[in-house]
Amino acid sequence: MHSVIFIGGESPAPEDTEEYFKSSPAVDNSIAADSGLETLDSYNSHYKGRIDFYPSHILGDMDSLQDRKLLEKYGRAEKTAFPEDKDYTDTELALEQAKGLCRDGKNDRITMIGGNGGRADHFIGIYETFSSSSHADVWLCGNQSVWLLEDGCSLEVSKINPSQMISIARTAGAFAGGKIKSSGLEWGDSAMRKRGMPSISNRISKEWFRENKKVSIKADGASFLVFLPISSAVEIFKV
Structure with a gap:
């Protein structure tokens, strides 16, 4: 439904x-x-x-x-x-x-x-x-789509370029906890903040963009919100 x-x-x-x-x-x-x-x-x-x-x-x-x-x-x-x-x-x-x-x-x-x-x-x-x-x-x-990424779920993003922003926030239930596993972001997992918003104004890496690869983001141990350009194509995988 x-x-x-x-x-x-x-x-x-x-x-x-x-x-x-x-x-x-x-x-x-x-x-x-x-x-x-x-x-x-x-x-x-x-x-x-x-x-x-x-x-x-x-x-x-x-x-x-x-x-x-x-x-x-x-x-x-x-x-x-x-x-x-x-x-x-x-x-x-x-x-x-x-x-x-x-x-x-x-x-x-x-x-x-x-x-x-x-x-x-x-x-x-x-x-x-x-x-x-x-x-x-x-x-x-506005010009964004906001995706709820629950614990264990992942999404893949295509039709996005380095001038478009990707941000990740925790839900209101937690200021800390959980982690993000990603590939294709300019600032990867090691740069993710452990408290508050893990990543703000991130973007697809130039290498990933050149090779036409999809950005992948997975929630591990907590739920997160992923902010994407509304023009991007997104496929979500639930558990």
Whole structure:
């Protein structure tokens, strides 16, 4: 099951996600949280005839949805309204909804689109969801894709050049612990920090780029977040 969640905030232009969806599992389900419905609508228009992003669920307090006519346009979607004063964000509620639709943990994927820019506390709130049981596997925001790399899992990256940045962060659950095993990075395993972000603004090595090799990154002993250009091609291997 591949569920796509659209949340409020800045999101990548639909045309910038072509590579991601080309190399991803087919989309089975879409969920819109509040003004994420406007983003969903733009994606549905761009991918018309190729990917159907018609939402199964629309939820949230709808405090930031500008185009209310979209609620009529997507009238067949199940709608769940929440009060503005609540203990959970619309993003968390959407993630819980998507998690409930998962069938097989190894083959399921939750893609989250949006949430960039705006309030810093919202951004940190999204970051912390990657340490919860209801989390996205991939977050598309701005010009980056953020991949959750759980302990023992690895990914390979292609279609990337030395001018594009690769960063690696720990999830909110740990400031230290675990390690990264990599190949093809300009600053390899020995340069990875043992506390905080293991690597920021790294890149593919010139040798790897010349030889058209894929960058490989594996999580060992902890979970990490890998920040990549949204235009790169990524293959993830779960355990």
